[in-house]
Amino acid sequence: NMLENQIQGGEISFNNLLDIETASRCANELEEKCCVIVKHNNPCGAAIGKSLLQAFLHAKACDPVSFFGGIVAFNDEIGEGLAEMLTTYFLEAVIAPSIDSKAVTIFQKKKNLKVFSYKAFSENTSHDLDIRRVNGLFLVQEPDSPDLGKVFFDPYKDMKSVTSRPPSTQQIKDANFAWHIAKFVKSNAVVFCKNQKTIGIGAGQMSRIDATKTAIHKALQNKFDLNDAVVASDAFFPFKDNIEEIAKSGASCIIQPGGSIKDGEVVATAEELGLSMILTKVRHFRH
Numbered sequence: 001n002m003l004e005n006q007i008q009g010g011e012i013s014f015n016n017l018l019d020i021e022t023a024s025r026c027a028n029e030l031e032e033k034c035c036v037i038v039k040h041n042n043p044c045g046a047a048i049g050k051s052l053l054q055a056f057l058h059a060k061a062c063d064p065v066s067f068f069g070g071i072v073a074f075n076d077e078i079g080e081g082l083a084e085m086l087t088t089y090f091l092e093a094v095i096a097p098s099i100d101s102k103a104v105t106i107f108q109k110k111k112n113l114k115v116f117s118y119k120a121f122s123e124n125t126s127h128d129l130d131i132r133r134v135n136g137l138f139l140v141q142e143p144d145s146p147d148l149g150k151v152f153f154d155p156y157k158d159m160k161s162v163t164s165r166p167p168s169t170q171q172i173k174d175a176n177f178a179w180h181i182a183k184f185v186k187s188n189a190v191v192f193c194k195n196q197k198t199i200g201i202g203a204g205q206m207s208r209i210d211a212t213k214t215a216i217h218k219a220l221q222n223k224f225d226l227n228d229a230v231v232a233s234d235a236f237f238p239f240k241d242n243i244e245e246i247a248k249s250g251a252s253c254i255i256q257p258g259g260s261i262k263d264g265e266v267v268a269t270a271e272e273l274g275l276s277m278i279l280t281k282v283r284h285f286r287h
Contacts, residue, residue, distance in 0.1 A: 007104060009093065009114030015041075016071070016093060016114065023073035024095050026184045028119060030075060030177075032196070035059040036184075038071045042204065046181050047197035052096075053082045058197040060089075063218060071095070075119075078103045087113070159255075161276040162267050167253045170195070171230050175255040175278055178232035189234040190215045190242075192226065192251060199224040208233065212242045216249045226250040236260040240269040247273035257282055 003012065012020075023038040026046065035055035036046040045062030049055030052074050060067050072086065074096040083103035086094055087110050094107070097119035107115050132139040159172045167175060178193035185191060185203045188211040192200035200219030202211035212231075219226055229251040236259045237243060243266055246254060258279035260266060270277040 005116050005118040007099060007115040007117055008107060008111065010112060012114060019071040020073070020093060020095055020116065022184055023071045024118070026181065027073040027075040028097070030180065033076050034074070036073045037067045038073070039066050039069070042186055043181055043184050043198070043201065044070060045198055048177065052076055052078065053085055056082065056085065061222065062198045062201070064222065080106060083107055159278050162279055163271040163275060163277050165252070165274055165276045167276040167278065168228075171228070171253040171276065174230035175232065175253060178230050179255050179280065182232040182234045185234065187234055191232045192216070192219050192229050193232070194224070194229045199226070199229060208237060209239070209241050209245065212245050216245065228252045230255065232256070236263070237266050238262060240265050243269040243273065243275065247275055252276060254278070255280060
């Protein structure tokens with residue numbers, strides 16, 4: 001129980017619990033050392049690093065404004081140096097599978113910071129049902145499980161482009177990472193990644209082109225180089241305008257489910273503009 005594993009901090013709100021679940025699940029489903037920062041139930045930055053501290057700095061850099069007051073999750077033990085770094089910022093909560101005793105002492109400097117030592121969502125919970133309440137009834141569906149994508153493709157062997165340009169080895173890694181992060185971003189969701197770190201996230205938009213433009217705008221605002229970045233979309237692209245915007249930005253690889261009646265036009269546009277495009281045939285679309 002997450003609440004039983006709270007080390008310090010005040011009472012947890014309804015929203016805190018939802019954000020902690022999103023951040024913790026997103027981090028713990030990755031094997032490499034990573035950091036995920038969630039704000040208003042959407043990742044505002046996520047990164048894989050050689051150390052958790054490096055991962056945190058990269059995740060924070062994705063959106064250095066939004067991360068303030070965020071929920072920060074890690075998938076490995078928090079040590080002394082990282083705890084020192086985290087206490088220099090205003091954060092709502094920090095969660096990791098374990099926290100070193102020296103780090104526990106350091107966190108006490110920020111008494112209001114909620115700190116959890118908890119590894120959520122072990123293997124045996126991956127088959128739990130996703131349940132929502134609507135108008136006195138319960139909506140039930142199978143969860144978007146960590147292994148769903150693996151049913152359709154081996155991330156390192158079968159990530160083949162449907163255009164003539166193949167993704168590079170780095171882009172395959174980035175596509176895998178971007179696809180994972182997109183799962184936790186509310187639709188319409190478009191995620192730009194480079195070197196296994198997010199550099200622009202468009203979340204909760206009413207149209208996919210707005211999600212695409214938002215992600216590009218945020219990346220450019222934070223001075224990221226979009227050349228050869230990878231773009232993940234949680235559901236299909238309904239029109240080619242998204243592909244044109246992505247190509248214009250400098251990104252050159254797209255991972256998306258496919259399944260639109262305009263797939264032919266979307267793929268043809270990607271081909272014409274020299275992009276790689278990977279179709280997963282499974283979507284992450286959710287509200």
